[in-house]
Amino acid sequence: MLELAVLGLLKEHDLHGYELRKRLGDLLGTGAAVSFGSLYPALSKLEAAGAIRVVTPPGNAGGHSATMAGRVPGRKRKVYGITTAGSALFQQLLTERRSAPLDERSFSLRLAFASYLSPELRLGLLERRRTLLAERLAELAATTGKPRGNRYVQLLAERERDSLSRDLSWLDRLITDERAMGRLAVHN
Amino acid sequence: MLELAVLGLLKEHDLHGYELRKRLGDLLGTGAAVSFGSLYPALSKLEAAGAIRVVTPPGNAGGHSATMAGRVPGRKRKVYGITTAGSALFQQLLTERRSAPLDERSFSLRLAFASYLSPELRLGLLERRRTLLAERLAELAATTGKPRGNRYVQLLAERERDSLSRDLSWLDRLITDERAMGRLAVHN
DNA sequence: GTCATCATGTAAGCCGTTACATGATTGC
């Protein structure tokens, strides 16, 4: 999870840990920032595995001149870049349907990087998620027959039903779009 | 989390582990069933703490005559019941605003047991959740200004925005209802 | 008699967290 996210972000820019954390924050939905206690060890591990490497020397690699104006620290920050092996690992982690349970987090993360997937795999991702949600909705509908315990449990069940329906529609729209783009590509 | 859920379910019925797992499944949203590998140790721990106890002797305590018709196993199943100490622990865990981060799971679980809360605490729970979501939405809106990376990240951000707005409305409705019920109670 | 399901449990491990420790840089 974390590794996939890190590799994905490093594919766009070279970044140091502290900055990576921020990006992870708004990539995985606001408020879901990972802690340094998991980020730094993960970076060490990826570096040891040869998936990323320190590219500190080149100076202010990921610089955003707006806020960090004249900043040329060069020494304490460890700016990481992705290696060829890292790109391969990224593809593997992204594709890997072994981690298919496709919970919300996992799905969102993969979709965020969907541009790195082939149209087929991308469509597959959306369809598997669709199937999962459809199953849940069916289960929920089955359970809804018998009146559940208290008022609040019922409210929660209703809310989940609505939420699932909406997500299904959303996915259907995305799937339609993907198919349309596929056809366009073929016709060009 | 798990302990709170177990205690809450045992407040309604005496249950054995296997059955508890099923109930947990549709309490925490379908598909989110906990594993036995975490459930049984949790039960042992709660028993050791005196929060629950085995009430096996009375026989088929939580029985559902429909499917389990003439079943009188009596021996291998360990049916648990909640103790007075357990009820106290339940209240403590449920109230405890220390675990306030109020993520989706935590909030849903607490709301499911909201009937065990005083009207004030119940309202507090809803309002804290509301505040959290409102903050996230504000953050998201701030970030949405600058055009984000790729198409899919944008789609995800849009979806989250919609989802947050809907949840906010839902919470607002619940909050209004709670207040209305509070006034009614006062007037009666 | 054998297979699916019910039922309980242990061991190892994953993936993250909080809390702690350290120190450089910048703004005032």
Add this chain to the structure above:
DNA sequence: GCAATCATGTAACGGCTTACATGATGAC
């Protein structure tokens, strides 16, 4: 000079999962 923020890291622990091991019961 001092506080806030930037920046990196370690240690301990939490809560859950998977995989493994065992065995009873009921259906066919």
